[in-house]
Amino acid sequence: MNTDELIIAMGADAEASRAQPEGRRWTLSLVLGAVVSLALLLATLKARADLSRVMGTPTFIFKYVAMLALAIPAAWLAYALSRPGARPGKSWAMLALAPALVVAAVAIELRLTPMSTWLTHAIGTYPGYCVLCVPLMSLAPFVGIFYALSRGAPTRPRLAGLIAGLAAGGIGGAVYATHCVDDSALFLVTWYTIAIGLVGAVGAALGPRLLRW
Amino acid sequence: MATRDETLTAMMRAAVSGDAEAYRELLRALTMHLRPLARAACARVGLPQGDVEDMVQDVLLAIHLKRHTWDPSTSLGPWLRAIVRHKVIDGFRRRGRREEVPIDDFLDILPAEQAEPSPSREALERYTGALAGKQRDVVRSIGMNGESIAQTAARMGMSEGAVRVALHRGLSTLARLHRSADA
Numbered sequence: 001m002n003t004d005e006l007i008i009a010m011g012a013d014a015e016a017s018r019a020q021p022e023g024r025r026w027t028l029s030l031v032l033g034a035v036v037s038l039a040l041l042l043a044t045l046k047a048r049a050d051l052s053r054v055m056g057t058p059t060f061i062f063k064y065v066a067m068l069a070l071a072i073p074a075a076w077l078a079y080a081l082s083r084p085g086a087r088p089g090k091s092w093a094m095l096a097l098a099p100a101l102v103v104a105a106v107a108i109e110l111r112l113t114p115m116s117t118w119l120t121h122a123i124g125t126y127p128g129y130c131v132l133c134v135p136l137m138s139l140a141p142f143v144g145i146f147y148a149l150s151r152g153a154p155t156r157p158r159l160a161g162l163i164a165g166l167a168a169g170g171i172g173g174a175v176y177a178t179h180c181v182d183d184s185a186l187f188l189v190t191w192y193t194i195a196i197g198l199v200g201a202v203g204a205a206l207g208p209r210l211l212r213w
Numbered sequence: 214m215a216t217r218d219e220t221l222t223a224m225m226r227a228a229v230s231g232d233a234e235a236y237r238e239l240l241r242a243l244t245m246h247l248r249p250l251a252r253a254a255c256a257r258v259g260l261p262q263g264d265v266e267d268m269v270q271d272v273l274l275a276i277h278l279k280r281h282t283w284d285p286s287t288s289l290g291p292w293l294r295a296i297v298r299h300k301v302i303d304g305f306r307r308r309g310r311r312e313e314v315p316i317d318d319f320l321d322i323l324p325a326e327q328a329e330p331s332p333s334r335e336a337l338e339r340y341t342g343a344l345a346g347k348q349r350d351v352v353r354s355i356g357m358n359g360e361s362i363a364q365t366a367a368r369m370g371m372s373e374g375a376v377r378v379a380l381h382r383g384l385s386t387l388a389r390l391h392r393s394a395d396a
Binding site: 003008020021084085152153155213 | 228231233241277280281282295296298299303338381392
């Protein structure tokens with residue numbers, strides 16, 4: 001088939017099939033990934049037993065705030081990276097939000113708690129569990145975001161994979177926070193960071209392989 | 214006077230709102246720009262001229278299959294350049310070349326040959342030939358025999374929906390075959 005004939009066929013295809021808007025695909029993928037992950041957590045690990053007691057406490061709420069402060073800008077950036085020629089520009093600065101919030105929370109905690117408790121709080125009750133389960137809870141969001149990315153056209157697949165991994169890690173972290181009994185900011189800055197960093201690294205490694213087009 | 218970018222943007226806007234003829238006209242205009250670009254690029258890195266049309270089709274398929282990633286409220290130029298750059302570099306990499314090719318101004322350079330005929334189909338047959346059953350028949354029926362979706366459906370005893378699906382999958386498969394060919 002020569003190029004003219006290919007163009008005839010592409011014209012017929014364009015007329016026959018309209019793609020659904022990209023925004024909707026991304027929203028669906030993100031929501032579905034988060035819902036599946038939360039359902040998985042509630043079915044297996046379950047919410048922490050003292051949920052109703054801690055629900056309104058600042059340290060409990062802060063974990064969600066920090067995770068979503070990472071997940072939302074990262075997902076937005078991944079969306080931008082899936083569109084050739086789009087310049088995320090200022091959106092990059094949004095990635096600093098979550099680290100800034102966590103550093104501030106750590107500073108507050110260090111002021112309010114005696115030094116003798118710092119190490120205990122940083123190690124927490126279940127550090128290994130956190131590093132294992134946050135990536136597991138990130139799996140469904142990871143698949144969703146990579147699906148949306150692969151339908152797009154990322155011209156920098158490694159970077160797009162990394163950012164997608166961070167977004168999935170943020171969602172997975174928020175989901176896991178429902179189970180996690182360690183509320184210290186020192187715990188968060190240590191173990192959640194390691195766990196989300198792992199998911200980001202996997203994303204960066206898989207990006208060039210899965211996001212070819 | 215409208216710039217080249219504005220003209221192409223207007224054509225693409227018409228195309229995404231369902232105007233197949235505007236879309237074909239746009240793709241033909243782009244081909245006139247892509248061919249000299251691919252020819253210069255292949256010459257530059259020492260690839261045979263036989264790869265030129267292959268690269269052109271590869272880029273056209275990417276533009277087609279990823280057209281939903283273009284935001285119609287923006288101009289087409291930056292999107293197009295990013296796609297072309299990505300596919301040209303990708304095509305080089307598959308052929309073991311790692312050079313950079315300047316493509317920023319490819320839309321500004323007026324094509325020298327206005328109505329260059331498309332090269333013969335034999336050289337390109339290996340891709341369509343590798344398509345499976347229905348996809349191949351449908352892509353050929355519409356592309357090579359100029360039949361409409363309705364005519365193809367009637368002749369092949371398929372529903373129009375099935376023809377649409379086979380056509381779209383056929384084009385996606387073609388893009389994948391380009392991608393996995395080690396040329």
